[in-house]
Amino acid sequence: MAELGPVTCAGCGLLCDDVTVEDTHDGVRLTPRCGLGAEWFAQRRRGADGAPAATIDGESVDVEFALARAAELLRGARRPLLDGFDHATIEDARAAVALADRVGALMSTGVAAGPWPGAPALPLRGASTATLGEIRDRSRVVVIWREDPVTSHPRLLERLRVSGHRALVVVDDRETSTAERADLRLSWGRERDLEALTSLQVLQRGLGLPPGDLAADLTGLMERWGSVPHAAVVYGPALTAGAGGQRRALALYELVRALNHGRHVVTLELPRAPGCRSADDVLAWQSGYGGHVDFATGHPELVTATRPLDDVDVTLLVEPAPGAVAEIALGGVAAGPDVQVWIRTAPAGTVHRLDGVPLPLQPAEPDDAPTAADVLTRLLAAAEVDP
Amino acid sequence: MTEIRISGGAVHDPANDVDGDVRDVCLRDGKVVDDVGPGARRIDARGMVVMPGGVDIHAHIAGPKVNSARKLSPDDRRDDPLDRSEILRSGTGGLVPSTFATGYRYSLLGYTTVVEAAAPPLAARHVLSELRDTPMIDKAFLILMGNNQVLFELIRESRGAGGAAGGRVRDAIAWWLDATGGYGVKLVNPGGVELWKQNNGVVESLDDEVAGFGVTPRQVLEAIGGAVDELGLPHPVHIHANNLGVPGNADTTLDTMRTLSGRQAHFAHVQFHSYGGKPGGLPRSRAPELIEYLGEHPEITADVGQVMFGPAMTMTADAHVSAVLRDLDGGKWLNHDTEVETGCGIVPYAYRAGNYVHALQWGIGLELFLLGKDPWQVMLSTDHPNGGSFLSYPKLIRLLMDRAFREDQMGRANQKAIRRTALLDGLDREYTLNEIAIITRAAPARRLGLRHKGHLGVGADADVTIYHDLTDREEMFATPRYVIKDGEVAVEEGELRRSGDGVLLSSRAGFDPEVSRALEPLFGDRYTVAFEHYPVRDPALREPAHVVEAGA
Numbered sequence: 001m002a003e004l005g006p007v008t009c010a011g012c013g014l015l016c017d018d019v020t021v022e023d024t025h026d027g028v029r030l031t032p033r034c035g036l037g038a039e040w041f042a043q044r045r046r047g048a049d050g051a052p053a054a055t056i057d058g059e060s061v062d063v064e065f066a067l068a069r070a071a072e073l074l075r076g077a078r079r080p081l082l083d084g085f086d087h088a089t090i091e092d093a094r095a096a097v098a099l100a101d102r103v104g105a106l107m108s109t110g111v112a113a114g115p116w117p118g119a120p121a122l123p124l125r126g127a128s129t130a131t132l133g134e135i136r137d138r139s140r141v142v143v144i145w146r147e148d149p150v151t152s153h154p155r156l157l158e159r160l161r162v163s164g165h166r167a168l169v170v171v172d173d174r175e176t177s178t179a180e181r182a183d184l185r186l187s188w189g190r191e192r193d194l195e196a197l198t199s200l201q202v203l204q205r206g207l208g209l210p211p212g213d214l215a216a217d218l219t220g221l222m223e224r225w226g227s228v229p230h231a232a233v234v235y236g237p238a239l240t241a242g243a244g245g246q247r248r249a250l251a252l253y254e255l256v257r258a259l260n261h262g263r264h265v266v267t268l269e270l271p272r273a274p275g276c277r278s279a280d281d282v283l284a285w286q287s288g289y290g291g292h293v294d295f296a297t298g299h300p301e302l303v304t305a306t307r308p309l310d311d312v313d314v315t316l317l318v319e320p321a322p323g324a325v326a327e328i329a330l331g332g333v334a335a336g337p338d339v340q341v342w343i344r345t346a347p348a349g350t351v352h353r354l355d356g357v358p359l360p361l362q363p364a365e366p367d368d369a370p371t372a373a374d375v376l377t378r379l380l381a382a383a384e385v386d387p
Numbered sequence: 388m389t390e391i392r393i394s395g396g397a398v399h400d401p402a403n404d405v406d407g408d409v410r411d412v413c414l415r416d417g418k419v420v421d422d423v424g425p426g427a428r429r430i431d432a433r434g435m436v437v438m439p440g441g442v443d444i445h446a447h448i449a450g451p452k453v454n455s456a457r458k459l460s461p462d463d464r465r466d467d468p469l470d471r472s473e474i475l476r477s478g479t480g481g482l483v484p485s486t487f488a489t490g491y492r493y494s495l496l497g498y499t500t501v502v503e504a505a506a507p508p509l510a511a512r513h514v515l516s517e518l519r520d521t522p523m524i525d526k527a528f529l530i531l532m533g534n535n536q537v538l539f540e541l542i543r544e545s546r547g548a549g550g551a552a553g554g555r556v557r558d559a560i561a562w563w564l565d566a567t568g569g570y571g572v573k574l575v576n577p578g579g580v581e582l583w584k585q586n587n588g589v590v591e592s593l594d595d596e597v598a599g600f601g602v603t604p605r606q607v608l609e610a611i612g613g614a615v616d617e618l619g620l621p622h623p624v625h626i627h628a629n630n631l632g633v634p635g636n637a638d639t640t641l642d643t644m645r646t647l648s649g650r651q652a653h654f655a656h657v658q659f660h661s662y663g664g665k666p667g668g669l670p671r672s673r674a675p676e677l678i679e680y681l682g683e684h685p686e687i688t689a690d691v692g693q694v695m696f697g698p699a700m701t702m703t704a705d706a707h708v709s710a711v712l713r714d715l716d717g718g719k720w721l722n723h724d725t726e727v728e729t730g731c732g733i734v735p736y737a738y739r740a741g742n743y744v745h746a747l748q749w750g751i752g753l754e755l756f757l758l759g760k761d762p763w764q765v766m767l768s769t770d771h772p773n774g775g776s777f778l779s780y781p782k783l784i785r786l787l788m789d790r791a792f793r794e795d796q797m798g799r800a801n802q803k804a805i806r807r808t809a810l811l812d813g814l815d816r817e818y819t820l821n822e823i824a825i826i827t828r829a830a831p832a833r834r835l836g837l838r839h840k841g842h843l844g845v846g847a848d849a850d851v852t853i854y855h856d857l858t859d860r861e862e863m864f865a866t867p868r869y870v871i872k873d874g875e876v877a878v879e880e881g882e883l884r885r886s887g888d889g890v891l892l893s894s895r896a897g898f899d900p901e902v903s904r905a906l907e908p909l910f911g912d913r914y915t916v917a918f919e920h921y922p923v924r925d926p927a928l929r930e931p932a933h934v935v936e937a938g939a
Contacts, residue, residue, distance in 0.1 A: 006917045017917045090516050101477050123461050126721035133726025133915040159915060229586055257720065264587060266724060281454055285486045285517050288479030290458045299468035299477040302461050350512050356451050358512035360920055
């Protein structure tokens with residue numbers, strides 16, 4: 001692979017599109033440098049260099065055979081689930097929702113980590129958000145709430161130009177690479193986030209200082225916000241996932257809403273995986289709902305309450321994991337003999353950045369593998385035909 | 388080869404001066420033709436009304452703003468599911484339907500072309516992707532240019548610099564349309580959205596300077612309105628004026644119209660811009676003045692943005708307005724700032740008949756319709772879903788056609804507000820079917836420069852709607868007997884018979900390719916997207932499209 005660029009890197013949800021890629025003797029070099037991005041391109045390279053096109057239960061088969069077996073599994077499924085989407089493109093997600101609609105599947109875009117399904121806070125009160133450029137050019141205080149973007153989104157601070165006259169506040173009791181760079185460090189435990197966020201709302205409303213050992217930290221944070229016309233809060237699954245995640249996210253949105261009187265404050269959500277935002281946007285426009293949708297009744301139904309997945313008998317994982325960036329894996333998960341069908345795919349198409357900005361995702365190098373969208377579309381056609 | 392003869396209907400084709408004449412309309416291969424062979428399918432339209440397919444000049448149906456509204460309001464759609472079938476995808480309805488439901492329901496209403504009126508150019512790929520999933524209708528989108536920092540730079544450079552720099556603004560606009568697949572240019576609160584993003588500021592006068600850019604709203608209007616005019620784009624500059632919703636904003640609206648004097652311009656949802664009174668006080672109607680001005684300036688057109696009593700979903704690039712509604716209503720609020728280009732605010736809302744302001748807004752909309760002398764100038768819209776869903780169009784048509792119904796509805800509204808309009812001053816006008824055909828299809832198509840739409844002359848697109856001629860005009864327009872799209876029967880007796888994709892409508896104007904050299908460094912300073920990746924070139928997003936050439 002000769003030097004290639006600028007191209008879009010899907011190593012994380014930042015989807016940096018200013019990247020130049022160059023082969024080296026021991027891997028791939030990215031400019032600007034980014035370990036996560038280099039690993040993503042290297043995985044793409046490995047995938048294109050000799051991985052089988054498809055397997056069934058680990059045995060190499062041709063793609064047509066794998067597709068036929070996958071379609072057979074889908075046709076026989078009583079309760080199929082479409083999941084994954086860690087590296088999905090818009091085109092992949094469009095094909096996936098079409099398939100879910102046709103076979104009456106459950107679909108989850110994996111927007112939230114932790115127990116499935118989880119309920120988002122956005123529909124309760126809304127939120128204030130912005131694209132990266134808005135935050136970069138206006139926010140004078142950037143608060144990172146219990147995330148470590150230096151590790152998970154390595155170029156975030158660079159792209160937001162968090163340095164100099166811009167203050168970085170980190171809320172985290174862990175020693176992280178991001179926390180090391182903080183101008184102000186607030187170190188309470190995760191179990192106290194809801195208390196902290198609601199106390200900040202009290203402070204914002206001028207109702208006095210809440211009692212307790214967080215008072216000094218919270219006052220300091222509020223003073224930072226009060227001193228600037230623009231600020232941003234970066235958060236992610238560490239706040240929103242798991243038990244109480246919805247309440248914590250709601251408390252953050254309420255706080256930011258209150259702060260927006262007299263100043264301009266926005267939030268930026270770090271996604272669990274790069275493809276989640278794309279998949280969730282498509283699911284929302286095609287079904288009307290984001291997150292987790294059930295098509296079993298013949299129309300979309302939003303799934304908000306925790307529901308056991310015991311009855312799911314076939315799971316179709318689309319671009320499932322950072323360690324296996326290019327595949328569709330489909331198999332039975334219920335009791336009885338499992339079948340695992342795996343089809344290698346090559347990502348290409350349109351992707352939505354963590355802030356919603358759409359970008360082209362070019363093939364990093366020539367690859368004969370189909371896209372997930374191609375495979376899903378063929379699966380849809382095959383699943384519709386009785387054998 | 389598909390041939391259809393629509394036989395014996397009362398044809399309302401105002402673009403061709405046909406007003407209820409009983410005649411046949413013949414269709415072949417997606418076009419209106421003068422005759423078809425004896426083997427053509429015959430649709431017996433005796434006793435029915437035949438019109439061109441509806442054209443919505445201003446609605447919000449696709450893009451990041453619309454999709455955020457969907458995510459914000461799942462409860463709005465929960466009780467309005469749309470089942471999948473052998474030919475249709477499933478979806479959900481409500482005020483902001485899913486994409487498939489949007490296409491199906493517009494088609495069921497007899498509409499065949501819809502314009503998404505406010506798309507951030509940076510999000511063009513998203514907008515195009517959604518429009519690809521919006522079936523049945525042809526669709527276009529307008530790109531937001533009124534708060535674009537790069538254009539601000541070019542406008543400032545162009546002032547006093549003569550033709551070359553002014554030409555740079557013109558070239559840049561043509562470049563942006565080429566880069567995005569957009570159809571036209573939209574200005575939303577020019578300069579004001581940038582001020583809102585800077586410090587929650589507002590434009591009080593068209594001569595307020597946009598801090599840091601050295602331009603004023605008036606200069607933005609003049610530069611971009613002039614450039615669009617000079618380019619000869621099929622649709623003139625489409626303006627959401629400053630100070631939407633603010634009492635006294637009729638002064639701003641008239642000032643904006645005067646600023647564009649002599650140039651072609653379309654004013655969006657002018658109802659929201661026709662208020663007297665003083666900021667902070669109660670509004671009153673100044674619709675008669677606006678209508679009088681329009682009557683004297685045929686180069687200006689408007690769509691009304693009628694509010695309908697009931698639920699609505701306000702969504703706008705004019706994010707300041709949403710913040711005001713947030714504080715007024717206390718409910719859900721979503722804000723999104725888009726770098727370089729625009730803002731976005733979303734607030735679910737409800738218009739109540741007993742509320743003074745809401746009733747006044749309702750009354751002002753009707754005044755604009757009923758006082759206007761030329762229906763080619765004042766077109767039907769609810770600014771869907773801001774003033775109400777597009778599904779309320781049939782009721783709005785009944786309000787215009789049925790005086791008794793209108794008076795009944797007026798009696799249910801806040802009387803203090805109604806008394807402050809001209810509706811009680813003997814305004815007994817009832818729209819004719821031909822006038823309805825003008826404001827819902829012929830005039831929007833003409834104003835959009837869509838020469839093959841909005842009429843039934845030979846060569847026109849075979850987009851036709853056939854209605855039962857019912858006394859209840861709401862029922863009549865809610866359930867067309869037939870809707871024909873591209874020469875194929877798409878809807879029959881309220882049922883979708885087939886699915887179709889529709890095409891993207893784009894416009895194209897020539898530009899000096901050297902403009903890229905000027906734009907690239909400005910992009911690099913401001914956007915977080917590589918200049919190379921900004922233009923949308925993917926055929927899967929751009930095609931199939933019908934491209935209308937500027938100046939054609």
